Amino acid sequence: MADSSSSTPPLCERISHKRNFLRAMDLAILGLLFSLLLYRIRHMSQNDTAWVVAFLCECSFTFIWLLITCTKWSPAEHKPYLDRLDERVHELSSVDMFVTTADPVREPPILVVNTVLSLLAVNYPANKLACYVSDDGCSPLTYFSLKEASKFAKIWVPFCKKYNVRVRAPFRYFLNPLKATEDPEFSKEWEKTKREYEELVQNVQDATGNSCWLDAGDDFEAFSNTKPSDHSTIVKVIWENEEGVGDEKEVPHFVYISREKKPNCLHHYKAGAMNFLVRVSGLMTNAPYMLNVDCDMYANEADVVRQAMCIFLGGSMNQYHCAFVQFPQNFYDSSIGELVVLQLYVGGGIAGIQGPVYAGSGCFHTRRVMYGLSVDDLDDDGNLSSLATRKLLAESLERDFGKSKEMVKSIVDALKRKTNPQDPFTNSIEAAQKVGHCHYEYQTSWGKTVGWLYDSTTEDAHTSIGIHSRGWTSSYVSPEPPAFLGCIPPGGPEAMLQQRRWATGLLEILFTKQNPLIGFFCKKIRFRQSLAYLYLFTWGLRSIPELFYCLLPAYCVLHSSPLFPKGVCLGIVVALVGMHCLYTLWEFTSLGFSVHSWYASQSFSRIKTTGSWLLSIHDIILKLLGVSNTVFIVSKKTISKTRLESGDTPFQKEEDGPNPDSDKFEFDGSLYFLPGTFILLVNLTAIAGFSLGLQRSTHSYGGSGSSSIEACGCILVVVLFLPFLTGLFEKGKYGIPLSTLFKAAFLAVLFVVFSVRN
Numbered sequence: 001m002a003d004s005s006s007s008t009p010p011l012c013e014r015i016s017h018k019r020n021f022l023r024a025m026d027l028a029i030l031g032l033l034f035s036l037l038l039y040r041i042r043h044m045s046q047n048d049t050a051w052v053v054a055f056l057c058e059c060s061f062t063f064i065w066l067l068i069t070c071t072k073w074s075p076a077e078h079k080p081y082l083d084r085l086d087e088r089v090h091e092l093s094s095v096d097m098f099v100t101t102a103d104p105v106r107e108p109p110i111l112v113v114n115t116v117l118s119l120l121a122v123n124y125p126a127n128k129l130a131c132y133v134s135d136d137g138c139s140p141l142t143y144f145s146l147k148e149a150s151k152f153a154k155i156w157v158p159f160c161k162k163y164n165v166r167v168r169a170p171f172r173y174f175l176n177p178l179k180a181t182e183d184p185e186f187s188k189e190w191e192k193t194k195r196e197y198e199e200l201v202q203n204v205q206d207a208t209g210n211s212c213w214l215d216a217g218d219d220f221e222a223f224s225n226t227k228p229s230d231h232s233t234i235v236k237v238i239w240e241n242e243e244g245v246g247d248e249k250e251v252p253h254f255v256y257i258s259r260e261k262k263p264n265c266l267h268h269y270k271a272g273a274m275n276f277l278v279r280v281s282g283l284m285t286n287a288p289y290m291l292n293v294d295c296d297m298y299a300n301e302a303d304v305v306r307q308a309m310c311i312f313l314g315g316s317m318n319q320y321h322c323a324f325v326q327f328p329q330n331f332y333d334s335s336i337g338e339l340v341v342l343q344l345y346v347g348g349g350i351a352g353i354q355g356p357v358y359a360g361s362g363c364f365h366t367r368r369v370m371y372g373l374s375v376d377d378l379d380d381d382g383n384l385s386s387l388a389t390r391k392l393l394a395e396s397l398e399r400d401f402g403k404s405k406e407m408v409k410s411i412v413d414a415l416k417r418k419t420n421p422q423d424p425f426t427n428s429i430e431a432a433q434k435v436g437h438c439h440y441e442y443q444t445s446w447g448k449t450v451g452w453l454y455d456s457t458t459e460d461a462h463t464s465i466g467i468h469s470r471g472w473t474s475s476y477v478s479p480e481p482p483a484f485l486g487c488i489p490p491g492g493p494e495a496m497l498q499q500r501r502w503a504t505g506l507l508e509i510l511f512t513k514q515n516p517l518i519g520f521f522c523k524k525i526r527f528r529q530s531l532a533y534l535y536l537f538t539w540g541l542r543s544i545p546e547l548f549y550c551l552l553p554a555y556c557v558l559h560s561s562p563l564f565p566k567g568v569c570l571g572i573v574v575a576l577v578g579m580h581c582l583y584t585l586w587e588f589t590s591l592g593f594s595v596h597s598w599y600a601s602q603s604f605s606r607i608k609t610t611g612s613w614l615l616s617i618h619d620i621i622l623k624l625l626g627v628s629n630t631v632f633i634v635s636k637k638t639i640s641k642t643r644l645e646s647g648d649t650p651f652q653k654e655e656d657g658p659n660p661d662s663d664k665f666e667f668d669g670s671l672y673f674l675p676g677t678f679i680l681l682v683n684l685t686a687i688a689g690f691s692l693g694l695q696r697s698t699h700s701y702g703g704s705g706s707s708s709i710e711a712c713g714c715i716l717v718v719v720l721f722l723p724f725l726t727g728l729f730e731k732g733k734y735g736i737p738l739s740t741l742f743k744a745a746f747l748a749v750l751f752v753v754f755s756v757r758n
C-alpha cells in the first residue's frame, strides 16, 4: 500500500500541454468554415442544387471540426515516477494479465507466444502476476504453443531479468545480432537462449498443420471433436507458481482458457471472452488490477506494470477515481502514422477532459469498476460507502453476476478490497468451468452493466463510455519508447475490413443506452467528454458528406456550375485547404513521420471514409432492420522481420524497410473499392472534359459557370485517390479487379450523363 504522508513527492504527475498556437489554428479553421457557410447562404438564391449539397456537406464538416476543437482543447497525460515507487510502496498489488486470441490462422500462435513471454517477463514480483490467455479458436495448436512457451519462459524470464533486457518479446529481441563487444558470459547465455527460442519456434512450426501429436496425451483430450464454434469450456493451468515465490527466477501463473461455444448461443466476440477472463481470474487470483492486451501487442517496456501502479497509487486526492490507465497502441510494422497521430492529438485531448478512451489493448483496469461500481459508491478512503455496501448486500448478487457461489464470494472480496488467501488452482477449476458455460450469463448483468459491454463490435469504446458515464476518470500514459507494440494491417482489404468493423461498432453504440447525447442529460459524464465520444461514434456518418464532396467538383465541371466562391472570397477555400494541410503535416512531422507518411494517411483517410465507413452505414441499417447482425472478423496478423535499431520506436521505420512494395495499396474484388474507383473515374472524366473544352456551354446561373478552380478540385481528388489511379495500371493484388472496374465505369457513365443532362 502507498505511504500516504503528504510530504513525500507524488508517484505521478498530471501534465497539461500548452497548445496556444494549435488552439489558434483550430479556431482559425473554424472561423474560415463559418465564413464559407455564410458565403454559401448569401449566394444561395443564385445557385443550383450543387451549391445546396456543398452547403450541407460543409455544415457537417464544420460540426465535426467544432467537436475536434472541443476535444483537443486541453490535452494532458500522466507521468509516472518509477524511482519513487520502491521507496513509497511497501507491497505492490497483484495484477491479472489477459491476452485474447481467436483464430490460429489469422493470429499465428507464435505471435501469441511472444506476447505472453513479454508479459511473463515484466519487472514485477512474479508472485503478484498471473497471465490468462483466452482462446476463442479452441485451438490445440495454440494450447500446445503456450505449453512450449511456458517451458521456454523458465529460461527467458531469468535471462531478461538478469541482464535487464529491454525488449522482452524474443522475436523482436533476437532480430538484433549479438555485439562482438559483449561480455563472454552474457554471449554464452545469449547464444543458448537464442537456440532455445529457435527450438520453440521450430516445435510450433512442426505442430502447425500436423495433428497426430494430439493423440499423444490426455492433456489434449479436451480438444478432440471440437470446432471453434462448438465445444465445451476448457480451463488448463499451464504453470502454477505454487510456492508463491516472487524472485527474479520465478515465472508467474499461466492459465489457458476457452469458453463454451454452441452454435445457437450468442458469444459476443471479444467482449464475451473478456468477461470470461474476468470471472476465471476472479476465481483463481482475484487481483484488483487487470491488464488487457490483444494477442499481437507485446510489452515493449519491461516496467509497464510498475508505471501503471504509479498512477493507481498516485497519492492524489482522487486516486481512487481512476478506473483505468491506458497506454497508446503503437505498431512495429507500419510507417503510416495515422493511428499514432490520432491517439496523440485527439486521444491526448480526451485524456485532458475526463481521461482517455479505453482502446481495447494496453490498458490496466480496476476490477471493482468492471463489476459495475459507480464513483459515488466509494468513500474518500476508497472503501465502499455504507450505502453501497447495504445496497450490494440487500440485492442478490447472483441476479447480477450469475449463479455461482464461488464467483459471488470472489466478487464480494474484490468489492471490499480483501486480498484472497491463495488456494491451489486445482480447487477452482470446476467453478471456472461452470462460469464459462454458454448460459451462465443468461439474465444476468454481464455485458449490460457489468464487465465488458456487449452489442457493439468496438466493445472497447462501448465499455469505455460506460465507465466514464459512472463518473470515473482514466489516465493516459505515453512513455518513450512505447509501452506496447503490435501489428496493424497494411493498406488494402484487411485495413478496410478493420475500418469497417470499427466504424460499424462505433455507430452501434449510438443505438444503445450509452449514446453520448443521453449522457449530456442524465449521466455523470462530463459535457466535453460526451462531445469527444460523439466525435468518435459518428465516424461512419462522415462517409456521406465526404462521398458527395469528392463528387461535387466533377459534377460542377461537367454541369458547368460553380462550386467554389468567386473573386477574393475564393481565398476562404484556398486558406482552408492550405491551413488544413499545413496543420496536419505539422502533426505528422512533429512526431517524426515523413511527408510521404502524411500524404499516405491523408489519402487513406479519404479511401477508408468513402469505402469502409460507407459500408458501416449499410451494416447498421441491416442490423436495425433485424436482417443481419454485425460480426467481428479478427484482423490478420503477421510477424514482421524488419529490424528496428536503437530504441525500438515505431517512428524510424522508413529508413530500414527495404521492401519497396510495402507501401503499395492492395485491392481485391470486395465492395470497399467500388466507391473509390467510381470517384476516380468520374473525376478523371471531368478533368478530360475540362481540358478538351467539352463542358456545357450554356449555364443559367447568372453567367458564373465552373472554371479552372473546380477543375483543380477534381485534380485534388485524383491526387487523394492516387493509389486507385496506379491500381488501374497494375496487375495482381496491386491492381483493381476488372469486375470492380466495370461496375465503377457503369456508375460513372450514369453519373456523367446525369451531370451533363441535368
Ligand SMILES: O=c1ccn([C@@H]2O[C@H](COP(=O)(O)OP(=O)(O)O[C@H]3O[C@H](CO)[C@@H](O)[C@H](O)[C@H]3O)[C@@H](O)[C@H]2O)c(=O)[nH]1
Pocket: 099, 100, 101, 102, 103, 107, 134, 136, 268, 269, 270, 273, 293, 294, 295, 296, 359, 360, 361, 457, 458, 459, 460, 461, 498, 502, 505, 632, 633, 634, 635, 636
Ligand atoms: O471473437 C473474438 C474476436 C476477437 N477476439 C480478440 O480481440 C482482439 C482484437 O482483435 P483484432 O482483430 O486485433 O482487432 P483490432 O481491430 O486490431 O483491435 C482493436 O479494435 C478492437 C475493437 O474495437 C478491440 O477489441 C481491440 O482491442 C483493438 O486493439 C484480438 O486479440 C482477438 O483475438 C476474441 O478474443 N474473440
Ligand SMILES: [Mn+2]
Pocket: 294, 296, 486, 487, 635
Ligand atoms: Mn489488432
